[in-house]
Amino acid sequence: MLHVESLRLEFGGVVALRDVTFTVEKDEFFAILGPNGAGKTSLFNCLSGLVRPAGSIKVDGTELIGRKPHEIADLGIARTFQNLGLFGSMTVAENILVGSHLQIRGGALSAAFRWPATFSSERRARARADELMELMGLREYRDLVVETLPYGIRKRVEIAKAVASGPQLLLLDEPVAGMNHEETEAFVDFVLELKQRLGLTIVMIEHDVAMVMRIADRILALDFGETIGLGTPDQIQRNERVIAAYLGTVDGSQTPALLSMEEATSE
Ligand SMILES: Nc1ncnc2c1ncn2[C@@H]1O[C@H](COP(=O)(O)OP(=O)(O)O)[C@@H](O)[C@H]1O
Ligand SMILES: [Mg+2]
Known part of the structure; x- marks a missing residue:
């Protein structure tokens, strides 16, 4: 590859x-x-x-x-950074949505979740962000501001943001x-x-x-x-x-x- x-x-x-x-x-x-x-x-x-x-x-x-x-x-191709590549004053959900606004193609994520083709791109992005937070154990942090979270959780959010683009x-x-x-x-x-x-x-x-x-x-x-x-x-x-x-x-x-x-x- x-x-x-x-x-x-x-x-x-x-x-x-x-x-x-x-x-x-x-x-x-x-x-x-x-x-x-x-x-x-x-x-x-x-x-x-x-x-x-x-x-x-x-x-x-x-x-x-x-x-x-x-x-x-x-x-x-998506990456994370050695020093967190997150928007600290935004919530977990908002950070993941930023990540998913990179163009979505028929990549790994669509294959894994099979969203209806009728979803608008915005609904797809939100559905995907919710699925990702569920999958990554982040649902309880959904609406919390990133800079208030423990380091291990922030690192997880960063990965969610990276994979939200479907790399x-x-x-x-x-x-x-x-x-x-x-x-x-x-x-x-x-x-x-x-x-x-x-x-x-x-x-x-x-x-x-x-x-x-x-x-x-x-x-x-x-x-x-x-x-x-x-x-x-x-x-x-x-x-x-x-x-x-x-x-x-x-x-x-x-x-x-x-x-x-x-x-x-x-x-
Ligand atoms: N933007 C840069 N300008 C000048 N030197 C750099 C820059 N980025 C990295 N280096 C140098 O390149 C070498 C490798 O750095 P880096 O790739 O960050 O190493 P690692 O991630 O393995 O710790 C180091 O000597 C570092 O000082
Ligand atoms: Mg390094």
Whole structure:
């Protein structure tokens, strides 16, 4: 579904992404792992048209590089942001309606809910927002102002807003950052169920290694803008560059999480 090839992004002298290549299959739960500054958010910014990298990003054969963010959204790609992308002074329902006002196509949501074709687009949008709030356990928060809600709930609203446009591909940027253990567990169950209900393909950025290992089908590990591992959780767990960069050195001694690539590869 998603083909990223030889992606390169620079800011002035800083190389944020260097020759990054990977593919995400339809229905996959794909994770991007890496310490702060690894280039994870930059990669999402490339995918959603906020920056213009060199290389190629194709979704179902369509090149994304050079397209505007709204064109990319129309192609069925939605994302959340590391720092909540919500309108804090609006209610939960209003935020979700904003998300759904992106054009609705015959995507995952219509298939999941089968609204009557006679619904006006506004009624469809409201019906969809209500269904989503039901599905996402947000009904009791419907008319509450977002900035008054606990963080875990706000994160859920942000995802509801993102999927309200009926995307095929959902990009989540560190969705559990700032959540405690219970919130994280609940969130994982929630995302897995949502993925199944809506037939979503998910790419999730995360640096909680244990969580990623548990739920991802495949993982791309980045460090300093470069791919240091790509494979199943098992393969990533046994990958020496990943071990050196994040999990301590191969011989068991501890290494700093932000070990430089030179050090990590010069053993
Ligand atoms: N808009 C920008 N201008 C300049 N440098 C940036 C910009 N965005 C990101 N960078 C740099 O690119 C690198 C990767 O950042 P980022 O993609 O945010 O990493 P991550 O999300 O993995 O923490 C960092 O060195 C960061 O400082
Ligand atoms: Mg980031």
